Amino acid sequence: MTEKKTPQLDELEKGPWPSFVSEIKRAAVKSEAAKDLLNLLERSYEDKKGHWKHGGIVGVKGYGGGVIGRYTDLPGEFPHVAEFHTMRLNQPSGWFYTTDKLRQICDIWEKHGSGLTNFHGSTGDIILLGTKTEHLQPAFDEYSDAGFDLGGSGSDLRTPSCCVGPGRCEHACYDTLDMCYDITNEFQDELHRPMWPYKFKIKMSGCANDCVASIARADCSVIGTWRDTLTIDQDAIKAYAAEGLDIQGMVCDKCPTRALKYDAAKQELHVIPEDCSRCMHCINVLPKAVQPGQEKGATILLGGKSTIVQSAFLAWVIVPFMKMEAPYTEFKDLMRRIWEWWDENGKTRERVGELIYRVGMGRFLREVGLAPVPQMVFRPRANPYVFWPQDEIVK
């Protein structure tokens, strides 16, 4: 246990919830780095300032990402965290592991690092917290032998991530697990050799429930949808009604585009296909009765991100529907066109959404070769979102 007192951190062990302080204390029994980490954090609480800086080294031989250099600004006082680098490992699609593999990951990290991890980082990687520079290459070599590779960091393609998809969800409109694995293998250079103005994230959700929150957290969101119309089982609707579910109130009145009509006398539910925005609400409430359509694929959105140069953005629709089947050629070609345009026009640390915001969606669409379509805007007739260039206007 730690020798120094940590009264402020101890407060964070109280209550019914798991405590990160308790976990660091457990790690501190075996790790001097974890012990110093605990004491450094207590010191930060006393000083009301963080004592970390980051940057510098970013990888192992040949890699430009996957390691984030971390240093304390109090190395004399806390020598075991003078270097406390983070390593990111590329997680399997959908975060499926065997317990044996998890033990292997942890055993290697106890040997080369602090023993502390985050499962998982916000991009989806396995995050390994705290190692020294001299351990980076040996740790990487052992993880590589165990079948793992580094994830992305810096100005590269960040580790693609996806929801569990058809692995254990009936709503998946395409195989998110396969697509994530496929594009991770396809874009290895983009993932490991940072070459762009800044980071680029791709996240894949199998349906509009968007369990990986791709619309807010990814530069490119691939969200499962269907092109035809909802499939409704009227017998199952009658069963829900017989159970007392308020279909009008809980389903139709909460439909964001009022695309559902319920005939209470006949106990039948009908959809107005052209008004349906495929939001998944009715499917979530009536999963036994309402299903996605038959012609499935994905909507491609671009530009989501947290605050950097500009404020936080939700992603914009750029392709309302694309079939999502291996080998995903259409998607890969689109990505390459977008990256080339962004690399050519983007300023340093400017995300692709910020570049589009700066130069305009019209220019982006023209130069990347995408047609403007009504699905790109919330109210197409009320919001002149895509402007015609002067030379294309017939007067």
Add this chain to the structure above:
Amino acid sequence: MQGTANPEIKAKILAYLETVEKAKSKEIAQAIGEKKADVDLGVKELALEDKVEYLYITTTFVALKGKVGKPN
């Protein structure tokens, strides 16, 4: 990034990086008058040869191996 990098471009990248502390690939391409994609490929090979390294300082830069120290 496909194929093998042009040795002349790799030499120009190394020569340019001698003159600066660190640079983005795009800046290198502009400075040596080569296509960005060719520079990216050259940097990739030079990193594998341990002659250059990637650095993260608010964004990713390229520098000659060992030229930039730990952050102050």
